[in-house]
Amino acid sequence: MPTLHNNPYADVVNDTPYPLLITKGKGGRRKWWFLNEPARDLDPVTFEPCRSSNEFPHRRNYPGLYPFGEDRHMVMFESLTELACLMELDHRGEVVRVAAQPFGLVFGDRTIHYPDFAARLRDGTTLVIDVKPLEFATHDRFVHAAVLTEKACASQKWRYCIMHGCQGWQRDNLEWMCAFRYEEYIPAPALATELADFLAVPRTMEEAALRLDPRADLGIGYALLSNMMFHRRVVPLEQGPLYPGLMVIAGDGKGKK
Incomplete structure (x- = not known):
């Protein structure tokens, strides 16, 4: 597997058939759940980022903070594509809260995946979001991780989606209104x-x-x-x-x- 930039759970091995969800708790200590059944105390929308957006040479992405929703809660983004997706979610009006980089998932086949956002909808539903530009969304490694992530989310009755970030006039309109x-x-x-x-x-x-x-x-x-x-x-x-x-x-x- 290619090395992830800032992969905090690279040392974790999961030898069970169940996805292992890991996040950062108080004081930076790890918290984890095996997703073999719905967990009552698991609310990823309340989690702090488990990964930070590090600068590195020749980086093309642009990290920052977006003031989301009515309370202007600051949400981290790691790229302009993620920023476009946050603006789109904000514009739709269905999302009341967003957490960035909320957790990592470690699977039995050694796949490690970090969804980009967890969101709470107005009806109380939890939505886990991966952001991937359309031209990269069909790469085998990402497709494999996305399929595993969708199954893991289903075990908790969470919705899962992949956003690509609008382009062209749609993005221009969104940025203007925003x-x-x-x-x-x-x-x-x-x-x-x-x-x-x-x-x-x-x-x-x-x-x-x-x-x-x-x-x-x-x-x-x-x-x-x-x-x-x-x-x-x-x-x-x-x-x-x-x-x-x-x-x-x-x-x-x-x-x-």
């Missing part, structure tokens, strides 16, 4: 209600922005509109890059018209 997701760009309640009534029928982004603030030269209306679009209170009616003529309509905060 820049205005903060409280200072939230329209006043009366103004937001007025816009929702105005967008009961399709309008252009330009019309919606001018409705929020008629001072076109300042661009305030677009900032407020972008906030509402990030939080799904306004949704586009067509696919493609954001532009003044894009048709939008009022949403329900869940991405639905």
